[in-house]
Amino acid sequence: MNNYLYCVLIFIAITSNLAAQSHHKPSIQHGISYNEQSDLTKNIQLYFVSEKLDGMRGYWDGNTLYSRQGNKINTPTWFTKDWPETPFDGELWMGRNSFQRLMSCVKSTNNSNCWQSIRFYLFDMPLHQGNFQQRLAAMKLADTQCKSPYLTVIKQFKVASMSALEYKLNNITEQGGEGLMLHKSTALYKVGRNTDLIKLKKHQDDEAIVLAHNLGKGKYRNKLGSLLVKNRQGITFKIGSGFTDHDRNYPPEIGSTITYKYNGTTDAGIPRFARYWRIRKDK
Secondary structure, eight states: OOHHHHHHHHHHHHHHHHHHHOOOOOOOEEEEEOOTTSGGGTOGGGEEEEEOOOSEEEEEOSSOEEETTSOBOOOOTTTSTTOOSSOEEEEEEOSTTOHHHHHHHHHOSSOOGGGGGOEEEEEEOTTOOSOHHHHHHHHHHHHHHOOOTTEEEOOOBOOSSHHHHHHHHHHHHHTTOOOEEEEETTOOOOSEEEEEEEEEOSSEEEEEEEEEEEEBOGGGBTSEEEEEEEETTSOEEEEOSSOOHHHHHSOOOTTOEEEEEESOBOTTOOBTTOEEEEEOTTO
């Protein structure tokens, strides 16, 4: 076999392997952030409420689990054993304040023990033709019939008033939760942004790309003082708070994507009180 033919065969083998691991982005729906102009206050009894999990979005196509970017998630074979062949939209979750530990486990190639602490929480069925209340009933039935301890339906409940919803939001947040998700019971599954799926949090968050590291002063001398970032709206600004000592010694790499929290924006669109939250490792 000549060298040219050998290289061609190697190239085919590599590209075939990559193709086998790749997958198009799953067609899933995304919620909108709550605003006081929505009709939520008038129709709160129509909504199912669940905790907004701080985990990793997943799409089960009936055979394989994928990230929202379409990348195959390499779960242990025992983790998805006995899962239904029905596609599900859900979230991998280890518990509150465990995002970095979860991502480390998902990215690990030689440690399946940590998967014992992970559950895949179902919150929708993309291919089901019914409304959300009907899809919820179908998910519960599938959960009952499934023998896997690693697959479960996220708890859904209803509240009688906006004050009850606010109480629940405060309670979840005080316990370290991220917020709440509200599904309109009569809504169909809609790929893309769905106005009948609402995210409710006590703070706002967004993503930005790290452009530069700025050295600190005083106790942060020779350490990270702030990050220069650009968010998805094209606004460039600095983030100087929210970092742990470890973050300041080992800051997010330039070019990486981070998530930050903030409270509204200025007239120029700059996030108010922006503070660092975490690295988006699933990007």
